[in-house]
Amino acid sequence: MTRARSIWQHGVKTGIIGGVAVLIIALVGMVQSFNKRDIIFEVVAMGHTLLVITAVLMGYVAAKRTPRDDGLIQYVNTIVCSLITSGFLALLVVVGRSVNLRAVLVNASPVLYKALTLGFDGAAGILIILLFGVICGSVAALLYYLPPVVRRVTIISLSAMIGAGVLQELIRPVLLSWGPMAVIADYFYTSNGLTIAGAVTIVVFIAAGMTVWTLRGESIKSHYSHLSGGSQRGIKIGSFVALAFVLIVLPHVLGLFLSEVLTIVGLYVLLGLGLNIVVGYAGMLDLGYVAFFAIGSYVTAVLTSPELGFYSLTFWQALPFAVVLGILSGVLLGIPVLKMRGDYLAIATLGFGEIIRILVISDFLRPWLGGAQGIKAIPKASVFGFALAQPQYIYYLILAGCILVVFISLRLKDSRMGRAWMAMREDEDVAQAMGINLVSTKLLAFATGAGFSALSGAIFASKLGSVYPHSFSVFISINIICLIIVGGMGSIPGVIVGAAALVGLPELLREFADFRLLVYGAALVAMMLLRPEGLWPEVRHKIELHEDENGSGQPEDLSAAEPASQPQGG
Amino acid sequence: MAMLEIEHLNTYYGHIHALRDVSITVEKGEIVTMIGANGAGKSTMLKTTSGLLRPRTGTIQLEGEELTRLAPHTIVTKGVVQVPEGRRIFGQLTVMENLDMGAFTCRDGGRIQKNLDRVFDLFPRLKERSKQVAGTLSGGEQQMLAMGRALMAEPRLLLLDEPSMGLAPVLVDSIFDTISRLNNAGTTILLVEQNARMALQVASRGYVLQTGQIVLSDSAENLASNEMVRRAYLGE
Numbered sequence A: 001m002t003r004a005r006s007i008w009q010h011g012v013k014t015g016i017i018g019g020v021a022v023l024i025i026a027l028v029g030m031v032q033s034f035n036k037r038d039i040i041f042e043v044v045a046m047g048h049t050l051l052v053i054t055a056v057l058m059g060y061v062a063a064k065r066t067p068r069d070d071g072l073i074q075y076v077n078t079i080v081c082s083l084i085t086s087g088f089l090a091l092l093v094v095v096g097r098s099v100n101l102r103a104v105l106v107n108a109s110p111v112l113y114k115a116l117t118l119g120f121d122g123a124a125g126i127l128i129i130l131l132f133g134v135i136c137g138s139v140a141a142l143l144y145y146l147p148p149v150v151r152r153v154t155i156i157s158l159s160a161m162i163g164a165g166v167l168q169e170l171i172r173p174v175l176l177s178w179g180p181m182a183v184i185a186d187y188f189y190t191s192n193g194l195t196i197a198g199a200v201t202i203v204v205f206i207a208a209g210m211t212v213w214t215l216r217g218e219s220i221k222s223h224y225s226h227l228s229g230g231s232q233r234g235i236k237i238g239s240f241v242a243l244a245f246v247l248i249v250l251p252h253v254l255g256l257f258l259s260e261v262l263t264i265v266g267l268y269v270l271l272g273l274g275l276n277i278v279v280g281y282a283g284m285l286d287l288g289y290v291a292f293f294a295i296g297s298y299v300t301a302v303l304t305s306p307e308l309g310f311y312s313l314t315f316w317q318a319l320p321f322a323v324v325l326g327i328l329s330g331v332l333l334g335i336p337v338l339k340m341r342g343d344y345l346a347i348a349t350l351g352f353g354e355i356i357r358i359l360v361i362s363d364f365l366r367p368w369l370g371g372a373q374g375i376k377a378i379p380k381a382s383v384f385g386f387a388l389a390q391p392q393y394i395y396y397l398i399l400a401g402c403i404l405v406v407f408i409s410l411r412l413k414d415s416r417m418g419r420a421w422m423a424m425r426e427d428e429d430v431a432q433a434m435g436i437n438l439v440s441t442k443l444l445a446f447a448t449g450a451g452f453s454a455l456s457g458a459i460f461a462s463k464l465g466s467v468y469p470h471s472f473s474v475f476i477s478i479n480i481i482c483l484i485i486v487g488g489m490g491s492i493p494g495v496i497v498g499a500a501a502l503v504g505l506p507e508l509l510r511e512f513a514d515f516r517l518l519v520y521g522a523a524l525v526a527m528m529l530l531r532p533e534g535l536w537p538e539v540r541h542k543i544e545l546h547e548d549e550n551g552s553g554q555p556e557d558l559s560a561a562e563p564a565s566q567p568q569g570g
Numbered sequence B: 001m002a003m004l005e006i007e008h009l010n011t012y013y014g015h016i017h018a019l020r021d022v023s024i025t026v027e028k029g030e031i032v033t034m035i036g037a038n039g040a041g042k043s044t045m046l047k048t049t050s051g052l053l054r055p056r057t058g059t060i061q062l063e064g065e066e067l068t069r070l071a072p073h074t075i076v077t078k079g080v081v082q083v084p085e086g087r088r089i090f091g092q093l094t095v096m097e098n099l100d101m102g103a104f105t106c107r108d109g110g111r112i113q114k115n116l117d118r119v120f121d122l123f124p125r126l127k128e129r130s131k132q133v134a135g136t137l138s139g140g141e142q143q144m145l146a147m148g149r150a151l152m153a154e155p156r157l158l159l160l161d162e163p164s165m166g167l168a169p170v171l172v173d174s175i176f177d178t179i180s181r182l183n184n185a186g187t188t189i190l191l192v193e194q195n196a197r198m199a200l201q202v203a204s205r206g207y208v209l210q211t212g213q214i215v216l217s218d219s220a221e222n223l224a225s226n227e228m229v230r231r232a233y234l235g236e
């Protein structure tokens, strides 16, 4: 009896979680509103895709959680899991057809039931749902049994296809706006979703590319490493030039709206890189980081806006003041919290962030900072008399800022100070015992982070043309921390990927605005469960372990190695 | 002039009086041990010496130079380096990076290389594992790394806090063997231990610490044959 239970229990538990998840997805209205959009024209709708992905994911988790390495039991568990998951939906339909649930659950409408049962009435509809459950379970089991490489290829190529479908509003207009590319747009897209041919092409193309890379990647890499230094440098310079070219033409290819999104992502990259130094490098959890962003913005606003009538500096004249004041306030915050660690530091910095926000909103400082009305009429930055007003041009300002900040971050990371931060992050006491001056090390981390943040704030003020206290809520700080965690602590590319994922994507998926926070939260939780190291983690150790190809860097069985570890006699 | 001269040291944790009027000396070239039960104040003693804790009263002098109010990172540059209790290596970093961290105060690449050669000479095991992430080392290897890391800072006086803690008996022997060799090569050592038997074998002199007070001080041989020490610390 208990044995039988221990066999089922993982399928049942995971199935219930999955069931609750799909039920929520259905009842908050996501299925209906997402179904308005097709991933593949008239074949696969987005709402259904979401349900299927959830069911498959939970089935996969059930297989993975089954403690016994027995194929059949794992299969049974995935099926149990997805049957329960789909059973929740079936139950909803059964209940909903006989009782009117709409009084409580607005979205529990016949339209939803029709969508769930694919239009079938009566028992057939219920069976369809359960059948889909079994199919999802089988797919999950299949994915689980596939060799890891094949699984990776399958998942990534399918995700790419779904991604191309989800982002159609973004990709299609870009392609269409560009004369010759219109043919390609028509091949891949209809007015609602991918064409079947397009979907197949994407999957095949990505799968083929990844397969080739898996099979031949090593030889390509070794071929590359056997090239002469000169041609290696050639390739590096070539890809660098290509990247620079892409970065330069990007806003003009993307158009107004997407450039605007790009500038927002860019500002968050600046903020993220700054906080990355404090949190990622130095290991100090700073929840008041938005304060420096506010200081950068307000210093710029006060110094440039004619509205207040104090000074009318240009953006470039005000910028150094903004950054220097940002840095000073970073030090100023740092001093009282020098002795604090972990949670206490987080709470103290949180307080600092709020103090700054309350100061700028206060009536007391209104004559200087504009109070709740904020400060308007901030002039645009201009270069050689040309005002950077449009997002496409502000983009370059932000790009320049990002390049500068990435450069400084890279240099700092490899510097003596970078090592001191690393030691401090790992163990403060020992870092001190190694001869590291904690006071200056901490203050420099706060100061650098604050400087980057103030730079971002200054650009933000001139981009928007006005600043308001409510732009600087604690959620900005939390958002930045999230993007660093999602990208990968301490990783510079991680910050960029994190900003694109957590700031860029939600901007692009604005039509799902109602569910934005829900999806965002779910994605964060999923992320922490599935890939806690982040999307693009720091690869320091990997590189070191792979340096010598014979793998002598791999840890061996240490207990067996123990007796050999005595120093040779003296 | 003594290498290390500590006089009338009193250290507190809030109201807890952890060190009571402790005075010790360590002569150049010696191994001096301080033995005491768990909670006697041994770690407190070393932390106060290395500046991690501030004494309320008392003085600490290194070859006549006042260390008492200096910051821990300054004390390291004077040549007093501590190997903390429980090893506390940087688990996420590689062995090599750990050693590099130990050399933080040294900016001369040639000297760093020389110190590294010396550490690898002393612990060949670390050389083999130089690219391994330190958290995956065995306990004995971690202790070697902790000592190697401290040696990278070129200590004149090495403070060792229970280096044998939690190690298998073979490894304990080899760690004490290393301590002797280090001392023969010219490093003065203040060794704090609960393992009194081993400590008294390698040391020339010793102190016995009880609830924050020095209750005995004598040559290592005399301590090893002292009735009270034998009963309380050697389990005889």
Ligand SMILES: Nc1ncnc2c1ncn2[C@@H]1O[C@H](COP(=O)(O)OP(=O)(O)O)[C@@H](O)[C@H]1O
Residues within 6 Å of the ligand: B013, B016, B018, B036, B037, B038, B039, B040, B041, B042, B043, B044, B045
């Ligand atoms: N951080 C601390 N806060 C308060 N009391 C402490 C702290 N660290 C140690 N103590 C107390 O000081 C005394 C000496 O501790 P310690 O020096 O660690 O002893 P030992 O190293 O000899 O085992 C003990 O009674 C211990 O409880």
Ligand SMILES: [Mg+2]
Residues within 6 Å of the ligand: B039, B042, B043, B044, B085, B162
């Ligand atoms: Mg101790």
